[in-house]
Amino acid sequence: MSNWSEMDTYAKQWIKEAGKKVRESFQTELNIQTKSNRNDLVTNIDKETEQFFIEKIRAVYPNHKILGEEGFGDELESLDGIVWIIDPIDGTMNFVHQQRNFAISIGVYENGTGILGYIYDVVHDELYHGQKGKGAYMNDYALPKLEAVKVENAVIALNALWVTENRKIDPSILAPLVRDVRATRSYGSAALEMAFVASGRLDAYLTMRLAPWDIAGGKVLIEEVGGVVTDLKGNELNLLNKSSLLVGKPRLHNRILYDYLNKG
Structure with a gap:
């Protein structure tokens, strides 16, 4: 039987410690590299932070597996x-250019089910955290259950790139959604x-298109407050592969999914 309370305590402690190190790095010179393309950045801080978590987890939970963005964890074929x-x-691009609008994200899964989720807004010292069946919080504030909202009253986040010509989705599909909602935002x-x-x-x-580490922590949090998490076809996510993503308040998720993305 896993001691989730103990694990939660350790995770929060490590996240806060890592966040402090990241804030201190603002005064140092970054070593910036690119990965898949010139806009896919990685810094020494990304790598050092992942290694920090791996060292802590391995010391306390040597039998646990780790899937990390920078590749210092395990190569997994299952969860x-x-x-x-x-x-x-x-x-990372926000971290490099703004020193704002970035986060540490961790999800802890057992046999494919999300149990613990964490997203730490390092600059604002806001730790979003949740445990399956026990709700979600921002620091000590319990997040309320999400209430339904109409499309015309909704503020949604999406990258403007997806509304321009690209190979992933016909821009004419997203344009009506962008027109109908109250406003759009993009935080990067x-x-x-x-x-x-x-x-x-x-x-x-x-x-x-997102990778498992982009989604894992947030999925736990959103489901704990009654939100819905799927890909753009309405399918369950496979957290071993890259995937499209649609998350939203109840009803609004379905409206976007069937009235816009998969109309007809």
Whole structure:
């Protein structure tokens, strides 16, 4: 039987410690590299933060598996057992350019089910956290259950790139949604955008392509407050693969899914 309370205490302690180190790095010179393309940035802080978490987890929970963005964890073919899914800095471009709008994101899964979720807005010292069946919180504030909202009253997050010509989705599909909602936003950090849906600051968020570590923590939080998390076809997410993502308040998720994305 897993001691989730103990695990939660450790996770929060490590996240706060890592966040302090990240804030202190603002005064140092970053070593910035690119990954898949010139806009896919990674810094020494991303790498050091992931290694920090791995060192802590391995010391206390040597039998747990780790899936991390920077590749210092395990190579997984399944989510059997207990798996920590870690994004050491989600929103690296914001971290580099703004020193704002980035987060540490961690999800702890047992046999594929999300049990613990964390998204830490490092700069604002806001830790969104939740445990399956026990609700979600922002710091010590219990997040209320999400209430339904009409499309025309909704503020949704999406990248403007997806409304321009691209190979992932016909822009004519998203254009009516953008026109019908009250407003759109883009923060450049999937983790923060999911945290904002969980806390009611946003009503929905959609994107064409994310990795498991972008989603794992936020999925736990959103489901704990009654939100819905699927891909753009309405399917359950596979947290071993990249996926599209649609998260939203109840009813609004379905409206976007069937009245816009999969109309007819």
